[in-house]
Every structure is written in structure tokens, then in C-alpha cells.
Amino acid sequence: MPGGLSKRAVLRTGYGAVIAVLVLSAAEAYRIQEGISQQQLQIYRRYVDEEETLGVLRRNLWLAGNDVRDFFISTTPAQAATLSSQLQSLKAEDRQALDHMLRAPGQRATAEKLRRSLDDFWAVVEPVPAAMLHVASRQQFAFLQDVVVPRRGELYNALVALSGADQQKLQESEAEFADTRHGAAERLFLMIALGVLLSFAVARLSVRHAENLERAAESHYAEVERTKLELQRLSARLLEVEEQGRKRLSRELHDEIGQTLALLQIEISHAQAAAGPSPLVHERLQRARELAERTVQTIRNISVLLRPALLDDLGLVPALQFQLEDFLRRNSIVCEFAEEGVDDHLPDGVKTCVYRVVQEALHNCEKHAGAGKVRVSVRQFPECLVLEVEDNGRGFQLNEQRMPSRSAGLGLLGIRERAAIAGGSLVIDSAPGQGTRIALRIPLPPALPAGPRMHNEVSA
Numbered sequence: 001m002p003g004g005l006s007k008r009a010v011l012r013t014g015y016g017a018v019i020a021v022l023v024l025s026a027a028e029a030y031r032i033q034e035g036i037s038q039q040q041l042q043i044y045r046r047y048v049d050e051e052e053t054l055g056v057l058r059r060n061l062w063l064a065g066n067d068v069r070d071f072f073i074s075t076t077p078a079q080a081a082t083l084s085s086q087l088q089s090l091k092a093e094d095r096q097a098l099d100h101m102l103r104a105p106g107q108r109a110t111a112e113k114l115r116r117s118l119d120d121f122w123a124v125v126e127p128v129p130a131a132m133l134h135v136a137s138r139q140q141f142a143f144l145q146d147v148v149v150p151r152r153g154e155l156y157n158a159l160v161a162l163s164g165a166d167q168q169k170l171q172e173s174e175a176e177f178a179d180t181r182h183g184a185a186e187r188l189f190l191m192i193a194l195g196v197l198l199s200f201a202v203a204r205l206s207v208r209h210a211e212n213l214e215r216a217a218e219s220h221y222a223e224v225e226r227t228k229l230e231l232q233r234l235s236a237r238l239l240e241v242e243e244q245g246r247k248r249l250s251r252e253l254h255d256e257i258g259q260t261l262a263l264l265q266i267e268i269s270h271a272q273a274a275a276g277p278s279p280l281v282h283e284r285l286q287r288a289r290e291l292a293e294r295t296v297q298t299i300r301n302i303s304v305l306l307r308p309a310l311l312d313d314l315g316l317v318p319a320l321q322f323q324l325e326d327f328l329r330r331n332s333i334v335c336e337f338a339e340e341g342v343d344d345h346l347p348d349g350v351k352t353c354v355y356r357v358v359q360e361a362l363h364n365c366e367k368h369a370g371a372g373k374v375r376v377s378v379r380q381f382p383e384c385l386v387l388e389v390e391d392n393g394r395g396f397q398l399n400e401q402r403m404p405s406r407s408a409g410l411g412l413l414g415i416r417e418r419a420a421i422a423g424g425s426l427v428i429d430s431a432p433g434q435g436t437r438i439a440l441r442i443p444l445p446p447a448l449p450a451g452p453r454m455h456n457e458v459s460a
Contacts, residue, residue, distance in 0.1 A: 002171065013210060014202035021195035028191055032184040036177070049104060056097045057114065058159050060090040061121070065152045068128055071141040080129035087129070091122050117158060121151050261296045265289055301456035316351045317378070318356060324376065327362050336375040343380060350442050351424040354378065354387050357415045361389040361438050364411060369393025369436060379446070384424075387440040395430040415440075 043254040098118070101111040124147055132140050229378060268289040311319035317339050323333045358376055365371050371393030379386045413430060415438075419426040424442035 011202065011206060014037050014198065014205060018195060018198045021191060021198055025188065025195055028188055032181075032188060036181055036184065046104065047167075047169070047371070050101070050107065053101050053126075054159050054163050055095045057094060057118070060094050060157060061152055061156055061159070064090050064125055065148060068148055069144060070123060071129065072132070072137070072144055075133060075137075075140070077133065080133050082127040084413045085205050087122075087126055091126070094118055094122075114158070121155050123324055124148065125150055126348050189231070259294050261299065265292045268292060311351055311355055312348075315342075316346055316354060317344075318344050319351075319355055320378065321374065323355070323358060323362070327366070331366055333365065333371060334373040336373070338375075338377040340377075340379040341381075342378050346385070347445070349422050350385060350444070353424070353442060354385065354440065356418055357387060357426070357440050358389060358409045360415045364436075365389075365391045365393060368425075369395075371435070382444075383446075384444055385442045387438075387442075389438045390435065392435045395434045395436050397432055398428065398430055412438075 028192050052096050066086075067083055067086045067090075071079050090389035104107055104111075105262070128143075128148075132143065268285055271285050320339075321337060324337050325335070328335050361376075362374065365374050369391050372388070376393040379390045414426075416426045419440055419442070422442050424440060427439040427441075428436070429439075430436040
């Protein structure tokens, strides 16, 4: 995005927003759960607390009426003292219950109203032990029926009404609690919906960005493949030009310069014959002839190194045999050569590839392997030609690409490139102390049959 945020920055921001919404949703869900639990606990705790207080007041009211009734049944000074103690105890419990109700939130007005009603009740009941000790039974019964029972009933009804009001408050609190929970659920749903929408948006942008990257990667890969193919074609063309140059130069060295040097040797021989008896002239002509012979041999060696004429004139097997014989002359390494069914008229690219692979393998065996024995085998099948070169040298460590782990493997890299250009495959097996095996497989044209020879082995 020129002049603005990159797609990567937008995606990071989107992922951050999604994660933030999810975290906030989780925090909100936890807060809602905690708040609902606390609210529900407070509602039922307040209801139970109020019910316990009202239960204490109803129980004490009922006990006070029963105690007064028992006193009127047995009116004695001892019973009067007992009633007075009982009433004081019940009154103290009522005061504690009212004080607890006063401390509860939202209950002060109700507690004050109950306090006044209870004070009126206790003002009537508390003097009973002293005032009714010597009163006649008829008056006691009338006092109980006309004063105590109505006041106790009114107060009891008031307490029952308060209990019903508490139940009504509980229902209202539960309805309010349900509304609160519903509102919290809606907020949480909105936050989750926002997170889902953001997730969809970020996912869509991510998928689109991934598709763009995939298309770009495919385009780059195709470009790399095209470049690789072009490099392979260029490499094949360079190898072809190199082989043509080697072939032309080898022919020129062998035909032109070699023939010229051969004529020079003949002329020197003629000069020796016509020189007469002079020893000095004969000695110098002999040195010139030896120098010409060494030069001819050097030219032939260079010509063979560039491209042996046997490869083009006689075929692959004679060229490989000559190469192994020359290798044996330069080294004390035991050489074995075996061929099976190799045709004399293989395609030029196949012959050149096999010859160069053997040349590089023998060079590595001579310079680096420290081997005491090398074996070369060539077998031709209807569909392919298989070459194997094995030695018992020190070997080397291979990397994941089955190539030498050090940078000194350019020769092996070159023969692998030759094999790929020829349409074949090259496998290198080696390990430290276990020698090296190079296997080349090159496909052949379907119309090319296998040669008449079945097996030939030469040991040197």
C-alpha cells in the first residue's frame, strides 16, 4: 500500500484487535459472572437475614403471649418473678433483632416502625407480673383477651405482612436480577459478535493476502524455473560449443601440427643421411629429431585430453579402454573395466557425457581419493545406458543434496550438470573411509538396440 499502511501492518492490527476483543469479552464474561453471583448472593442473604429477624420477633411475640397465659394460670410471686425474667430476656432479644435490622440497608424505616409497635406491646406486657399478681382471675382473663391478645395479633399480622413484603421484594429483586443478567448477556453477545466480525474480516484479508503471496510465489517460482531452464540451455550450449572447440582443436593439433612435425622428422632423417661423416652435424640432427618426437607425443597427449579421436572414430568402449590404459600408465592404481552390450554407434551426446564422467571420476580418484583400486562398468539396456565408477578410497561426507559437504566438489557438480543436460541422472554414494560410487543412468532413443557384445572385462 504505497503512502499508507502495508498489508502486514493491517493484518497485525486486525489480529491485535481480534485478540483485544476476545480478551475483553473474557474479562467482561468473568465480571458479569462475578457481578451476578454477588448480586444473587446479596439478594438471598438479605432475604434470609430479614426472615431470620422477623422469625425471631414472631417467636418472641408468641412466647411472650404464652408466658403471660401461663402466669395467669398459676399466679404466684415465684411465677411473677419467672415471667418478669422471661419477658426481659425476650425484650432484649427483640432489641438485638431490631438493631440488626436497623443496620441492614433499606430497612431503617421498617425497623423504626416495628420498634414503635414492639415498644407499645412491651409497655403493656412488661408490667403484668407486678400489676396482675393480686388481681382476680376474671380480670386477668379479661386483660388477656381484651389487651394482650389483640395487641399480639396486630403485631403478629404486621410481622406476617412484613414477611410477605420481603417475599415481594425478593421477587422484585429476582426480576431486577434477571433484567441485569439479560442486559449483561446482551453486552457480552455484542462484544462476541464484534469479535466474530473482526475475525471474519481479518480472516478474509489474511486469505486474500495469502492468495496474493501464493500467486506471487508461483510467479516467482515460474520465473525461477524459466531462468533455470534458460541457464540449463545456456550451459548445454556452452558444453556443446566447448566440445566442438575441443574436437576442432584436437583435429587441428593431430592433423595439422602432428603431420607437420612428422614431416619435420622425415626431413631431419634426410638431412642426417645427406650430412656426410661430420659427427657434430649428426649429433645435432639427432637431438633435433628427438625433440621433434617428444613434441609429437606432447601434441598427441594434448589432443587426447581435448577429445580422443577414438571416441568419434571407433566408439565409446575403445575410448574408455584407452582412457583407463593411459590412467594406468600414470598411476599404480589397479583398474578394472567391464562393458555389456554397448553399441558402437551411440548418440554423440551420450558418448561425450559418459566419457567426461569417467574422466572426472578418474581425476578425483587420482588426486583426492587415495584409492588402490578403481572399477568402471558400462551396461546398455534397451531403454538406457548405465555407467558405474567405484573406488576403495577415503571417501567423503555428503550433504542433503548428495554432494560433497565442502566447496571442493565443483567437478562432481559439473558432471551432474552434464548428466542433467543429457536427460539422465547421477547418483553419488560415499562416506568417510568407505570409498566412492558414482552411478550414471542416461535414457536411450527407443529405436537404438543394444549392441552385439554381451560381456567384456579387462583388468590392468
